[in-house]
Structures are given as C-alpha cells and as structure tokens.
Amino acid sequence: MNVYDYVVKKARKANAAARVMSGKDTAEKNKALLSMAREIRKNKYDILKANELDLENAKKLGKSSAFIDRLSLNEKRIDSMAEGLEKVASLPDPIGEGVKMWKRPNDLRIEKVRVPLGTIGIIYEARPNVTVDASALCLKSGNSVVLRGGKEAICSNLAIYNIIYKAAVNSGLPEGAVEFIDITEREAVEVLMKLNGYIDVLIPRGGRGLISSVVKNSTVPVIETGSGNxxxxxxxxxxxxxxxxxxxxxxxxxxxxxxxxxxxxxxxxxxxxxxxxxxxxxxxxxxxxxxxxxxxxxxxxxxxxxxxxxxxxxxxxxxxxxxxxxxxxxxxxxxxxxxxxxxxxxxxxxxxxxxxxxxxxxxxxxxxxxxxxTDGGEFGFGSEIGISTQKLHARGPMGLNELTTTKYMVYGNGQIRE
Known part of the structure; x- marks a missing residue:
C-alpha cells in the first residue's frame, strides 16, 4: 500500500469512529482512560526500552541537548503520563453541556450545547508524552484522533500507542478512535494536511518550522500552537x-x-x-x-x-x-x-x-x-493538546473545552415562519 492510501485508510477509520465516539457517555470514556493509565504503568519498562532506541539514534545524529531532553522518558515522566490520563478522567465531561438557553417570543426554545469537533489530526515532533496527552483529551471530549509523531520518537510512540490502543478498544471504545501513522515519510504529513472531509482540524505541536509548514500548506483547518519566545x-x-x-x-x-x-x-x-x-x-x-x-x-x-x-x-x-x-x-x-x-x-x-x-x-x-x-496541567485541565497562540477558536493551553464546538438545539411545538 502506498503512503497516500495508507494515510487515507487511517483517516477514514478514525472518521467513522468519531460518529461512535460522539455518542459515548462519560462513564464509558472514563473507563477507557483509566484502563489506559493502568496499562501505561504496567508496561513502563517496555516503553523505556523503546525510548532507549530513540535516544541512541538521536545521539548518533548529533541532536541538541534540548532535543534529547524533550525526547527522553524516565519512570517519573511515564508515571506523569498515567496521572494525566487519570486527571482527565476525573474532569467534568464537556459534551452535552448547555452553554446558554433562551426562549423566543414565538415560544421556540433555543439551547446552545457543546459537541465534539470530530476527527482531530495531531502532528508533533520529539515529545512521546503527546501520544498520551492528545489521546486522553480527544477521547474524553468525544473526538477521534489521528496521531503522527516525529521519526526521531518512532519507537517510543509506537510502544505507547500499542499499549493505549489495546486498552481503549478492550474497554469498549471503537477501533479507529485512536489511530497512529507509523510511517516516517514526510509524504504522510503532506497527505494528512489535505484530507478535508476526513480530518476536521489539524493541531501541529513542535518547532517553528513544523508549525509554519502546516499553517502554510494545510487545506484542513489548523489550530496553531506557536513557539514560545x-x-x-x-x-x-x-x-x-x-x-x-x-x-x-x-x-x-x-x-x-x-x-x-x-x-x-x-x-x-x-x-x-x-x-x-x-x-x-x-x-x-x-x-x-x-x-x-x-x-x-x-x-x-x-x-x-x-x-x-x-x-x-x-x-x-x-x-x-x-x-x-x-x-x-x-x-x-x-x-x-x-x-x-x-x-x-x-x-x-x-x-x-x-x-x-x-x-x-x-x-x-x-x-x-x-x-x-503556562501548561494545561498547571491550569487544572489535566493535560493539554498544546498552547494556542492564535486568536480564533482557542487561545492559550488547550484542554477539553477547546476540543469542542457548539451546536444549537431548537425545540418547538409546531411553529412556522411567516
């Protein structure tokens, strides 16, 4: 299968899962998140072994100390991933929350409620924790997610993904709720950026080069998570x-x-x-x-x-x-x-x-x-999908509410417009 067909298959599967996820209740989503946390802890040494391979390759390539720090995992950081899943599970579910309700003179009752964005694509670099954080927030907010991590963290990301995917599906979430693109060719990102109709929004996390490229080239709407000067x-x-x-x-x-x-x-x-x-x-x-x-x-x-x-x-x-x-x-x-x-x-x-x-x-x-x-955990969001530096839709640390949109539910009793 070529790169294009592979990425489209992943996105289509996630898109189908998004319809199912929108109907999952809070208890079902929390059950999956807590199972994912248990499995992360249970398999921490497998994750560390995979991370060692990524670190060896990064050092051979002469990556900077800052890069190595972002890539590195240890027992404490893995425990933090599991804690993040548990914190997100403990947070109020935003889906179905009534933002506002009012009644019109013609007796129409209008309610504005929170609903999932749909299928979210996350493109990120050498931060294996994003695999967990992004999955947790997307699932709790009723979305499906397609993950595409950087090639330098491929071993770590795959190890983590295989663990959380199995836990999520075994807990009753649909296959496709969390998808991971496990090929490192740049073409995969280029395909993902053009999948309107399958991907509802893209969120890039990484350096200025990655973010600028996605903002410039994507036809899918982008939430820009900016660099921090x-x-x-x-x-x-x-x-x-x-x-x-x-x-x-x-x-x-x-x-x-x-x-x-x-x-x-x-x-x-x-x-x-x-x-x-x-x-x-x-x-x-x-x-x-x-x-x-x-x-x-x-x-x-x-x-x-x-x-x-x-x-x-x-x-x-x-x-x-x-x-x-x-x-x-x-x-x-x-x-x-x-x-x-x-x-x-x-x-x-x-x-x-x-x-x-x-x-x-x-x-x-x-x-x-x-x-x-400036961090989702420090702001009480459990974790974050990124720090948005743009002004539309979301700004600052992005938690559960920022992964929702709204729709209007209108209740009538036979009204017609004249």
Missing part, C-alpha cells in the same frame, strides 16, 4: 528577591520547553542592583547570557546580543537580556519579538501591573509569577 520584564518597582527567584525558575527549571523564558527585560532603575546579582546566580547555573551594551557593563563575560538573539527561541540555557528605559520600551520590545505565547511582569506597582496586563497581546500574561505555569 517568552519575556519577563523586571519593573523599576519590582521586589528584586522575588524577581531573581522567578527569573531563575523561568529560565532553568526546564529550558527546553516552550514556556521557558528566553528574554529578560530590566528597567534601568532596577538594573544596577539586579543584574550583577542575577548574573552571578545564572553563571553558577551554567546559563549563557547575551545582553545589550548596558548589560555588558553590569555582568562580566556577557556576549553582545544580536537582533537574532532577541527573536530566537533558544530552548537551552541561553538568555537574552536588555536594559530598557521604560515599561513602554519593554512593551514595544515584546510586540516586536514576542510570539504571543507567555509574557510576565515583576512589579509591586499596581498601576504598572494593570497597564502590562491590558497592553500585552499574548495568550497568557503574568504578574509576579513564572512563565513556566
């Missing part, structure tokens, strides 16, 4: 102890993820005291700093930042720093270089915090907190 602005009125704690967390706690801080902006009135102490802390944590000329005067051994540094998602222990003269300059910088993901201000000035919240155009805007909290 995230900023923290330390205001003149910031608590500098708090600022240091937040900046260190946002940069170093897990630098290879999209909600890690990439650029630090510091008001000139705070820079003289803040940057020398922060620089010392970050150097001890092996963070490479690339800063403006004013930053260089305050922190030793700092490379001069380039235009490219301020626009780059490093996904590594590298930080761009700039001293600014005002909050307006900080906001202008974020508008120029930001990707609309997550932005934060550290300040004790209420008026400044409110100005930042109003004027920054991003999916998530923080006051006195780390950007690392």
């Amino acid at each position: 995230c900023h923290i602005y330390v205001d003149a009125d910031a608590d500098l102890d708090m600022a240091e704690k937040i900046v260190v967390n946002a940069k170093t706690q897990r630098p290879a993820v999209c909600n890690a801080m990439e650029t630090l902006l510091v008001h000139k009135d705070a820079a003289g005291e803040f940057l020398p102490r922060l620089g010392s802390t970050l150097h001890k944590l092996n963070v490479e700093i690339r800063g403006c000329s004013r930053t260089q005067k305050l922190i030793p051994d700092v490379k001069l930042a380039t235009e490219r540094d301020y626009s780059k998602e490093f996904l590594d222990l590298i930080l761009a720093v700039k001293v600014v003269d005002s909050m307006d300059e900080a906001i202008d910088h974020i508008y120029k270089y930001g990707t609309g993901h997550s932005e934060a201000i550290i300040t004790n000035n209420y008026a400044s915090s409110q100005k930042f919240l109003r004027e920054i155009d991003a999916a998530v805007v923080y006051v006195n907190a780390s950007t690392r909290f």
Whole structure:
C-alpha cells in the first residue's frame, strides 16, 4: 500500500469512529482512560526500552541537548503520563453541556450545547508524552484522533500507542478512535494536511518550522500552537528577591520547553542592583547570557546580543537580556519579538501591573509569577493538546473545552415562519 492510501485508510477509520465516539457517555470514556493509565504503568519498562532506541539514534545524529531532553522518558515522566490520563478522567465531561438557553417570543426554545469537533489530526515532533496527552483529551471530549509523531520518537510512540490502543478498544471504545501513522515519510504529513472531509482540524505541536509548514500548506483547518519566545520584564518597582527567584525558575527549571523564558527585560532603575546579582546566580547555573551594551557593563563575560538573539527561541540555557528605559520600551520590545505565547511582569506597582496586563497581546500574561505555569496541567485541565497562540477558536493551553464546538438545539411545538 502506498503512503497516500495508507494515510487515507487511517483517516477514514478514525472518521467513522468519531460518529461512535460522539455518542459515548462519560462513564464509558472514563473507563477507557483509566484502563489506559493502568496499562501505561504496567508496561513502563517496555516503553523505556523503546525510548532507549530513540535516544541512541538521536545521539548518533548529533541532536541538541534540548532535543534529547524533550525526547527522553524516565519512570517519573511515564508515571506523569498515567496521572494525566487519570486527571482527565476525573474532569467534568464537556459534551452535552448547555452553554446558554433562551426562549423566543414565538415560544421556540433555543439551547446552545457543546459537541465534539470530530476527527482531530495531531502532528508533533520529539515529545512521546503527546501520544498520551492528545489521546486522553480527544477521547474524553468525544473526538477521534489521528496521531503522527516525529521519526526521531518512532519507537517510543509506537510502544505507547500499542499499549493505549489495546486498552481503549478492550474497554469498549471503537477501533479507529485512536489511530497512529507509523510511517516516517514526510509524504504522510503532506497527505494528512489535505484530507478535508476526513480530518476536521489539524493541531501541529513542535518547532517553528513544523508549525509554519502546516499553517502554510494545510487545506484542513489548523489550530496553531506557536513557539514560545517568552519575556519577563523586571519593573523599576519590582521586589528584586522575588524577581531573581522567578527569573531563575523561568529560565532553568526546564529550558527546553516552550514556556521557558528566553528574554529578560530590566528597567534601568532596577538594573544596577539586579543584574550583577542575577548574573552571578545564572553563571553558577551554567546559563549563557547575551545582553545589550548596558548589560555588558553590569555582568562580566556577557556576549553582545544580536537582533537574532532577541527573536530566537533558544530552548537551552541561553538568555537574552536588555536594559530598557521604560515599561513602554519593554512593551514595544515584546510586540516586536514576542510570539504571543507567555509574557510576565515583576512589579509591586499596581498601576504598572494593570497597564502590562491590558497592553500585552499574548495568550497568557503574568504578574509576579513564572512563565513556566503556562501548561494545561498547571491550569487544572489535566493535560493539554498544546498552547494556542492564535486568536480564533482557542487561545492559550488547550484542554477539553477547546476540543469542542457548539451546536444549537431548537425545540418547538409546531411553529412556522411567516
């Protein structure tokens, strides 16, 4: 079977399953999710063995440390996958939820309710956990899903998929509710992007190149999950102890993820005291700093930042720093270089915090907190399908509600329009 026929077969099967999934009740869906969680835990060592093969291949190919981190699994991360399934099972089912109801003068009763999107295609790179997270959210929200992971994680993804697929079907969900494209040719993605009529929406998760390619080339509607060039602005009125704690967390706690801080902006009135102490802390944590000329005067051994540094998602222990003269300059910088993901201000000035919240155009805007909290689990969604940086349909961490649409149910007693 050629690539086109193979992908179409998978999509057709998932599309047929979507009709069945839309009628599954909450108990049936939860039963499947809990079974998937048990099987993930029971087979964790098989998953780890498969992951070792992917890691060996990635290292042979000279992949970056950030890439290796995203690809790597351990017992804790596998347990987190199972916990994510259990959390999603514990969440309220959005399907059938009444969003609004009203009655017209002619006695027609109109109700707006949540329904599944249908068949969702997920294209992702070296994150094996997405295989579980995406499946959990799609199934709980009454959808079917077609997964296409990156070739670098093929062994891990297949091991995980085979486990959760068997658990889902044995629990009563239809075959096709979760489909995985297990061929690595790029043509498979190209076919998936054109399957209008089978796939209702595509969600790409990965680097800027993958996302841009899908947005540009897909004829299937796309929910864009953007890259994260995230900023923290330390205001003149910031608590500098708090600022240091937040900046260190946002940069170093897990630098290879999209909600890690990439650029630090510091008001000139705070820079003289803040940057020398922060620089010392970050150097001890092996963070490479690339800063403006004013930053260089305050922190030793700092490379001069380039235009490219301020626009780059490093996904590594590298930080761009700039001293600014005002909050307006900080906001202008974020508008120029930001990707609309997550932005934060550290300040004790209420008026400044409110100005930042109003004027920054991003999916998530923080006051006195780390950007690392932009995450479905941290927001109480159980897990996430991705962080949407677009404005239509969904924005920010995408949980169950974001995988639904609505329809109107209209109840009458013989009314006709005159």
